[in-house]
Amino acid sequence: MKTILVAEDDTFINEMLCELLTQNGYTPTSAFSGTEALLHLRQGGFDMMILDLMLPGKTGEEVLQEVRATSDMPIIVLTAMADKETTVKLLRLGADDYLVKPFDNDELLARTSVQLRRTALAADNSTLKFKDIILDLEGYDACIGCVKVGLSKREFEILKHMMSYPNKVFSKNNLYESVWGDEFMGDDNIINVHISKLRAKLAALAPGVEYIKTVWGIGFKMGG
Amino acid sequence: MKTILVAEDDTFINEMLCELLTQNGYTPTSAFSGTEALLHLRQGGFDMMILDLMLPGKTGEEVLQEVRATSDMPIIVLTAMADKETTVKLLRLGADDYLVKPFDNDELLARTSVQLRRTALAADNSTLKFKDIILDLEGYDACIGCVKVGLSKREFEILKHMMSYPNKVFSKNNLYESVWGDEFMGDDNIINVHISKLRAKLAALAPGVEYIKTVWGIGFKMGG
């Protein structure tokens, strides 16, 4: 179930919003000031925020900026002003959408579901998938057909890095720096060895399937 | 570079949109009917679509539904009607956002960049195009009609260099120094051999199509 933070200082509107959201299957949390909203957000766990611009404590714009510094969550801004300057500025600051008060309930719900749709797709943020590999980011391992592969730390991190951008070719340089967090010294065979072992482990569970492709002279990528 | 399909039957508005997008660093493609838009989309490679509702051939709503059957690309709908019924329905059908005509250019740009922001990470669609060749700069390969060509490193780099300036004629000297990063020794046949192999690989997927033209005594260029 999707949780939504409702940052709106007008008690009546806030309650009304929460009720509307509840009726439509969401789980809202109320915040009545900018600072309260930030407190809630620090607890984490929200899928979206509805943010009024005129908030005591911190204004909506300030909240918007602070949230955007660390989070990519969908934010719909409520504003009393419909003028172009404001709205363009809001979008540039990182709002995903806005509604002008007084807004229509159905439109709010429609825009909410549009925003949540995109998170729903990327949603499963605890796993990555490629072909039949499911990478369990929390369990630090991968499954093929529900059987654990048994990855070591480096193997897991290499696979995670590559599965994050499955169309991209990763140079050894890039992989080394991402996984080891250290400068790559060129004449090193270490990536090759890890890739080899990774392939061996994957092949043990799915013989004949190619998951990691060699791009000669460039590096490796997911594919087959 | 982001590519945007502009589906709008009003020639004036379409041109204006394309010009606006070009000026702001996007690469627009025009479609003047619903059916034309779908044809373009089948070619693939678009990062976003701006879709007018009133289109000949197929209406915007029909296009919207067809696209959503297979794609998650951002779609901003243009509509003359501002009524709630219409807009809510559009969002439910899968539009990511809409603008009411006459719209403001800055707002269009702001909303465009909001939509592209979410694809930005995954799809930093670094591709080059020439005719039906799509060069995938991150994947280090080219596609013709969605079929991978399977380029070697040097072939890829030669093609990349030439496709970066599709109107320019490249001397062997120039190509050698750009791709090999080394001084050209004149009596060298190596460029010719690579061009030959490149042509052979392209021709295997698109028989009879000329992609790389020989400019006698000078060098090579994209064209045909």
Next chain:
DNA sequence: ATAAATATTTAAGACTTTTTTAAGACTTCA
């Protein structure tokens, strides 16, 4: 029309990069 210059193709071997293996160093956990 012919010669000269330039381009194309082919095939083989040189060369580079990748893969695999194995042994020892290192880490982690109890």
Next chain:
DNA sequence: TGAAGTCTTAAAAAAGTCTTAAATATTTAT
């Protein structure tokens, strides 16, 4: 501290790409 597993290094084997060279084809200039 000892055992188990993981990581790194090194080196040989394998695989793929690049280059060379030579033969063939095409275009340009005379």
